[in-house]
Amino acid sequence: MRKCKWWMLVLLAAAAAQVSEARIKLVALPDRGDTVIRLDNPAATLIEEERVLTLQKGVNKVDFAWNGVSLDVDSIRLTVLSHPEQVKLLNVSYPPNEQALVWELASPEALEVKARISYLLNGIDRLITYKAVADKEETQVDLKSHLVLRNFSGEDFTSARVLLNYGEAFEQGIQHEETKQLLFMKQDGIPIEKIWTFDAAKKPWDPEKVSGNVGIPVTYKIKNEKESKLGENSLWDGKVRVYQDDGHEGTIFLGEDNTALVPVGEEMEVYVGDSRDLVITQRKMQEKQINIRRNNSNHIVLYDTDEIITAKIENFKDKPAKLLLIQHIPGQWEMEKCSMEYERKDAGTLEFTVELKPQETRELTMHYHRRNVR
Amino acid sequence: MRWTAIICGVLFAVTGFAKVDLVTLPVREGVQLTIYNSADLTLVRENRALTLREGANKLQFSWANTLIDPTSLEMIPLAFAADLDVADLTYPPRTRNLGLWNVKSGRSGKVPVEINYLTSGFSWRAFYMGTLSEDEKTIRLQGYVRVTNNSGEDYENAETRLIVGKVNIIDRIADLARRDYPYGQPWKLPQEDDKDYSRMKKSRREMKNEVMMAMAPAPSSGVTMMRQKEIRKEGLSEYFLYTIEGTETIPHGWSKRLPSLDVADVPVVNLYKFEEDRYGERTVRFLSFKNDKEHKLGDTPIPDGSIRVYRTVDEAAHLSYEGRASFKYIPVDEKVELNIGAVSDVTVEPKLMDYKTDQYQFDRKGNIRGWDEIRTFEVEVKNMRPVPVKIEIIRNFHSPYWDLKKSGDFGEFEKTDLDTVKFTLELPPHSEKKFEYTLILHQGDRRN
Missing domain, CATH: 2.60.40 (Immunoglobulin-like)
Structure with missing residues (x-):
């Protein structure tokens, strides 16, 4: 199994006048500090991590390598959080045949500097799934939404603050090749409308002339609004599975659909199954x-x-x-x-x-x- | 050797994952299967009693060599729900077919839970036998369901339910069950995972062989009964739910047939149809009835399936085979027409007796602008059977610009759409009838 050793952050310092390799020395190997996994954009995951760099007076070389990990190289940013006036980023260079870069930082004196490194990391994302359980009369549903974190980035996150585009951030660790399903939202008693749809352009006109039954699509509509006990945030796109109370303290599975993102005020439409009784x-x-x-x-x-x-x-x-x-x-x-x-x-x-x-x-x-x- | 592999265990988190201990292995106390026939899909609900400790608990669930969709797994406490917090479900790295629930419990002791999930591998279908009375006025309808288990799991003494209905499915459960990772991965890693997958598939094949050699026990009902089991039928949403009385054990690889319907003396109409565009030149025989109270049916819809139709031919109740039909799902109160094939003993022969053109219209240059085509057909209908029959003769004109004149001593025609008419006749045993119609097709400007 591939396991990536990466983020070897090596801090090197070189006196400005002394350019000889022999004089370069390793001064610190900082641990990763606070880490944020930001999942608000479904197209890419932004990682932000903070490290404390121990800089010496003069030009410091900071080596950043990501072997075995796929990230967007052009997205890598270094932000100096403490002493930003004093510490200057001079240039960024890329060593040959390596997944790495070297920052050159100039510091007027020996400093402990807090810095944030951010980048877009591939292979880590989130999905949203929904499970709706309708009552027997099909007038309302109990809705649960799960956040599914998938990490196939090559990197283990022991602990990170996970941020979505709404809701509270939370602490969560996730290993490479791990998938975690977390309860994200739960709301009981959301009113629904059940609609049957026949589109004359899509369905056969004479059911007698086709070999199977002509199913009439059945859709549940859920309004993302306050009156429906929702309306706080957009409902993200994802797979919706619909079940129904069977009246015997159990459920049956009614069907599933993919829903698009539903902004506040809009309707979620879930095509559940086909009716053959219409x-x-x-x-x-x-x-x-x-x-x-x-x-x-x-x-x-x-x-x-x-x-x-x-x-x-x-x-x-x-x-x-x-x-x-x-x-x-x-x-x-x-x-x-x-x-x-x-x-x-x-x-x-x-x-x-x-x-x-x-x-x-x-x-x-x-x-x-x-x-x-x- | 027990070869199925759904294992459920409670692990108590001590100081970290590396030190978890397997403390109990709770047995499945009850299981319910809800099997669908429109998709390869079964909802499984299991009851298990977990022994939890106050604090953090890890519940491990694994399903090697089964066809479970791991994304559908859910655990619901059946008691003490307020004391339990199912924090997350983790599919740990570098494992396959294993999920770990992190449960925070506010109490120690036994807690009943339901674990439900979707699996692939079960199927059921309906099929029927029809036995016509000698005079062909009534039919005895017997319906069966056949349930087959290829799920990889035995599910002993399961309450078995069947769903009649067409569910919308985005992903095939079998595909979800065979994924390397429960929710897939954002992008595909190099091929070593595929090797795991082929290894998994291979081991599954080996397992199957082993089962065949070990001769799994025959299916059994959970309760010894001296009568056939009944099936309770009820409507839910757009579907019908059949619940088989008691419990069933259908081991992996086995099928079981259960009776679902047995109604005698259902009145039927011997209906014959003649429509050249659909059936060619031969008459096709239908048995027609309605799924309603008048026909001793109508309690529930009738699931689609095939029917083999026999007829009682003598007093010793010998049978003759009349034909086979497949039919669609029949809602309550809907009419059904079973097409049991082309026949030679009821015939319809339309003959063109006269053809002429007339009513020509010309433009100023003397070219033809419109005309009528006038065809006279004689239709000869013969019933060579010893029973009365009803015949529908459908004629398609392939043009909406027509007029029809009819002569003859029976029934009027019915316009079924803009270019189709239907003549309906009833013929006594061993009889024949003739009628004539004249079709005027307007061409060119005569259409207007």
Whole structure:
């Protein structure tokens, strides 16, 4: 197993006038002090560590090596925290064929200097996972979120302050090749909305003509807001696993989805699984050309259409259901008559919110014209 | 030799990880399996009684040679929850298939906990047998479920539950179980880990061989019963949960068949369909019924599966094989049509009796602008069977610009969509009927 020996920080001092190698001497090998693992940016992990450097008067060479560890070389920074006015960083050089660099620091006198070294370290990150347990009626969930720290950086962190972009920082050690799962957030009784969705552009129209059942996607919606006992912070992206109370002091697994980052005020949508108890049969019952306009050669140059689409929506469940029915009409169009109310989401998309009672069948009829079809 | 490898132990942290001692090895006191059929997925809930000390405790859980998804592991105290703080779950470095819970306990003594996780390797499917009465008016429906355990673990005396439903899955549990590290790693290290993986796979194969040679015990039910077990069925969310009475032991590698449904005298309709676009020139036989009270069903949906249909042919209850059908999940109150294949004893023959064109329109230059095509079909329908049949004849015109005129002495046609019509006929035993229709297809400008 690869185990990296690194961060050998060697402090070397050389008198400005005396450039001979023989005169360079090792004056200190400082231990790593306070360390921060900053995980607020999912794209990269920033490490900040503090060390006390014992500098001598003159130019000091500080050697920094990272064998066996992958870090972003151009991200390495050295910040002198104490005596910043006096201690000057003169230059940085990179020795050949080594994972290392050498800082040259000028000090006007012998000083103990607190310095912070920061860099972007590869192979260490965090994931967020969620576990939601819905009640039997599917009106609310108990939500738990775990932070998963993964360290494959090559470096052991015995103890570090771990910082996220919100919440309290905490002390946590993590070894190379270690994964830790920590409870991050827990909130019971978060209200949810359960929605069934049928998008006519994505699902087959006639379920009888397909070999399997046409599953109607079921989504849980959780609002990241105060009224939902959330709303303090964004909910990070991650995998959500949804379970449900089975009424027998146990649970069943309902399904899982990846959620995107949900800012405060927005909704988390979790596609749980498919319903096969809602059946939608959609048919085009009419498509005719009307208002035909011709050119001098009597060829048709422009026409409108007269179209009728019907959708039979059957709820075979013994419970009510709220179906979001999405229809698409391309181009320029006008609705002649529609049996249900809809919301126009964009030029070509219509959304119907269909409330279905237990075992109810409803029918949508859309009679519309596409205008000025060439 | 016990070859399964879920081991659970409490380790008391003394002064550090190097000095932890294995103090107890609590047995599994109860286990419940919830097996899915739409994905290779089983939820396992185990009850164990841990003996904890006041202060810091480490609970070790390992699962070598199983197919557990380590990211799904969870421990829930079933009592004294306020005294217990599950601080973290650590997957220590340079180990495989091992998790360590750090638990801070405010009390000493036994604490019952539930450990739950998802595993791969179990499966179940439904299949059916149908036996038609001699007059083909009713059918006896018998349903079975077959549960198979390839999980790598024996799970003795498990409460077994089956889920009917289609769950959304992001990652296959089997893939998660085979990862080198529970949550993977941010970037791939050099290949030595892959060697570990192949070693692990190999050892698993060896294990399997060993099991086969050692002849694992036959499956058994937890309780000796003098009758077949019942299955309790209930709806949860979009799924149905089947709970098998009592407990089951299905050792790794074994399957078990359990009856799930047995209903006699379900009324059926012998339905035949003729649709050239879908079934070609032969008539296809369907058995049609509804999953409702009228048909002595309708308590729960019927899980998808295949059915073999037989018919009682004589008083000695000999059977003939009628055909096989696969069907979809059938919700309560939904109609089902079992397609048991093409037949030759019910035939539909549409014949084109006349063809002509008419109603020509011309433009100013004298070119044709539109016309009608007029086809007259005679449809001959024969039922050579000794039972009455219902026949649906579906005609697709591949154009929305049509008119239809029909003559004949029975049923009207139904427009099912813009270019399809359906004629429905009922024929007594050994009979035939003919009807005629005239289809006018408008072409060119005659469409408008």
